[in-house]
Amino acid sequence: MRSPTVAPLGRGRLLPLPEAGTAGAEGGPEVADRLVVHPVPTGLPLNTSFSVKARRPGGGWRTVPVLRARTRTVDETTGAGIVRNSSVANLDFTGTVEVEITSTKGAIGSARVRPLSYAVEHEVSGDTVRFSLTEPRNLSVEIDGDLHDNLHLHANPVEQQRPEADDPDVIHFGPGIHTVPDNVLRVPSGKTVYLAGGAVLKARVDFTNVENARLIGRGILYDTDGGTTVAFSRNIEIDGILVLDPRTGYSCAIGQSQQVTVRNLRSYSCGQWGDGIDVFSSEDVLIEGVFMRNSDDCVAVYAHRWDYYGDCRNITVRDSTLWADVAHPVNIGTHGNPEKPEVIENVVLSNIDVLQHREPQVLYQGCFALNPGDDNLIRNIRIQDVRVEDFTRGQLVNMRVMANRYNASPGRGVEDVYVRNLTYDGTHADTAILAGYDADRPVKNVTFQNLTVNGTVVHDGMEKPGWFLTADMVPMFANEHVWNLRFLDAATAGSTVAPEIVGAGEATATRGRAFNHLVTATALPTSFDAEGLPKGLVIDKDTGLISGTPLAPGTSTVTVSATNAAGTATKSLRLTVRNA
Template sequence: MTFINRNLKYFMILVLLKAIAMQAQVITYPESLRTGMPHNDSYTVRVRTLGGEWKDLYEYKVHVDMDKVQEASMVQFDMGSPVEVMVKKNNGTIREVDIRPLNNKVEYTQMRNAIFFTLERPQYLSVEFNGDRLHNLHLFANPLETETYTEARKGVMYFGPGIHKPDDLPNNQIRIPSNTTVYLAPGAVIKAKLLVDKAENVRIIGRGILDHPIRGIEVTDSKNVLIEGVTVVNPDHYTVFGGGTTGLTVKNLKAFSCKGWSDGIDLMCCRNVVVDNVFLRNSDDCIAIYNHRWNWWGGSSDITVQNSVLWADIAHPINMGGHGDPDSLTGEVLENVTVRNIDILEHDEDDPLYQGSMNIDCGDKNIVRNVLFEDIRVESIQEGRLFCLKVLYNPKYNKAPGNSIEEITFRNITYDGVGENPSLIKGIDENHSVRNITFENVVINGKRMKDVNEFITNEFIKDIKVK
């Protein structure tokens, strides 16, 4: 072996060992958060690499469920290899444990008032003791960051550990210009809205928190925007709002809300959108996709929502089609939407008009078409319906009825529960109908759906297929 080849071999070994060492780690966030975010003492949570030293996590207090606002808990960390987690319940005894989504099949062992479990990969979980879903622990095991900053520089807006409260800014918002990376470092807490308006090539990344903003992040009339890794706690309004934007990607977002109109991700006339690996617990719609509203026109298309956990304490986990342009001669089109690999942990809506875990309300002359719901697991419906497809005229939000719903597929859907209202498929008349709807491999309480005889329907639906 030549000298050069020998050195190259040793260099490659060092690179490999360094890469392995970087991956075999768990990263917790700076303690400065203790002075800026309220603590919840319901749990003590620790994490470690397998066989490593335990690290304490900060148990944040977050608020959930607008019906009667409750105090729940949240912890976060980054992992690059399998980790062991300890969760100790500090008040009362443990009679039963649920770690959801159940599809993740997280197994645990119990020792007195603590449980231990191993995570092989990053994931977002709800740890629930004794059936209590209002005071649960939300555990966010994030992937390792691949891009970090320690200071501001050209093209980088930096928010370091600590509290950032720009009271002197108009409308308490931070405007982000084009060609900018906004980095929220672990331990950063921003008490303001981030606004991307008429901009392009913007990235909002990091492990920081937006705490009680008016809205979390607003992206309007913009192009090529990435939101990745951040957490939004209890905004007054939407967590992420997209209006008239093309090329929006939202990844690894975690969010809570407990107020009226505090939706998760709302999109109006947006195109080429990807929502991937988010956890949304909202007191309004988790995901809402619309056409015209306010200052945006032109319809919506090519939107993918995938690999996510949705928890609607109020309203819909997934909702689309409600707003459009009633003054248009032909109506706007909402099309080419894919919703796949989703765990729905709750759907609770008291008003029958707004019930539906997977909901398409078509109003304002809209046409909703080419929508795929695939690999959806619904764990709980407190009050609501599993499926709801209706062309309607709702005078509270619409100025005209919708036009049609067509070419909708539900594939590989499972639900285990009891007490929900029947699913619903309805048109208005022959010219405002629901047609070409396919249900394929839908399993309810262990039984495959064979027909829609138990649905609420009317004569204005056509070509409904059950496979």
């Protein structure tokens, strides 16, 4: 292991924070009042467009530092990248927190607090916006419609358990700016990397050929060649970290790995190919509670690329907010292995807010893009409870078997896609495209249920001119190689046959480590359940994801079920929890 090297004295000095509370053992604030404002080391760029204060009701105001984040869009005439400064503020709290945001540019004409689905009530007075929060939120506060020089507020939950600095299994970084040799921190098996609030690590965190390892805390990865890499590894957890302005690479790349959990990751990128989270040839991956503002795809799911080979399956993205200044909020497909065709299957996208999609190139549009290439096949995709706010340029969905400059051959097809409760409110969406490549490479069995566009539910029984297709009401174009495309209202059953649970009848978890197992079934199930789960595990009844941290070793027989309007299917799952 390469030991962490603390930056020289002076670079690690902390900025004073008025009313920040009593310093704790790590030089950070106490959490007795359940409002935590972390220090910021000198040398980390700040932004002056806003000042931010927070307090518990009736308490004293505390200054929240405002960091500089850089974003990137593309000039539609020249193709050049346009990099702009934006603002990020972070705090941790429980209970209720009051927030006051002041614009240094003067009086505010109008303000929005997004995602709009949170319905954050706010008031504007002069140059200041005020509101209260009662639960953790990742927010964008936009003044007079400015999407670039806005304030991103990450109001996090308070950390429940922080590892001890002298724990031999912990690589601990306290407040300050830190560097390591070669600018890469290679994490061994069984280790936890902890970035305390106020810690800034200028290095990529690398999990390669390891298991049972974590990256956690409230610290920042800054100015790195990629944020984190998980390669050929198992039982990896990333939680609570901010990735700020990576010079190159993705904020989080997951390749040929299993049992990976990425939680409450916040990411801002401004470089070319500045993807957020990319998953290659991996299984049992959970991405939840993330906020991604990126200069390329926010979340991408692929099969083979580079040194990663094999199918990609059982990927869940939930409870997250996506902002794509370039390309797609979600992109599935594209890369694969024509010499040994692969499958991307069992992908669930649930409870997602899309705040922006800005892509002038038609070939790369789609808030949700399912674009198989390189002979890969995309199947069994669920997109549900998704809200897309008005975006700048692009398509709501794009399901297209493609062969572009990134592909050696077209994909094999897209099949069995269930889109339920997708809402779009806006006027800038171009016509959505569904297109099979030919009769042997179709898009088939796609069901939209309760698709709502500007308040109108689009369904096959809706009132429309007799010669119109239902897809025209989206609007959406479907070519002759799209088969069994349906639009249902909320009350219409998606299937007339009961589900059948498919997939493995056994799974293995590790005590004390995050675990993910996705229950999948045919015939468009609308709910799931599980009986007999070990302590520490729960099932998401909307998605079928069994997740959590098992507490004790042993073997359990779990009865899982999937239900639709036609009936319920059950199956036994043998779940073994082993010691680490």
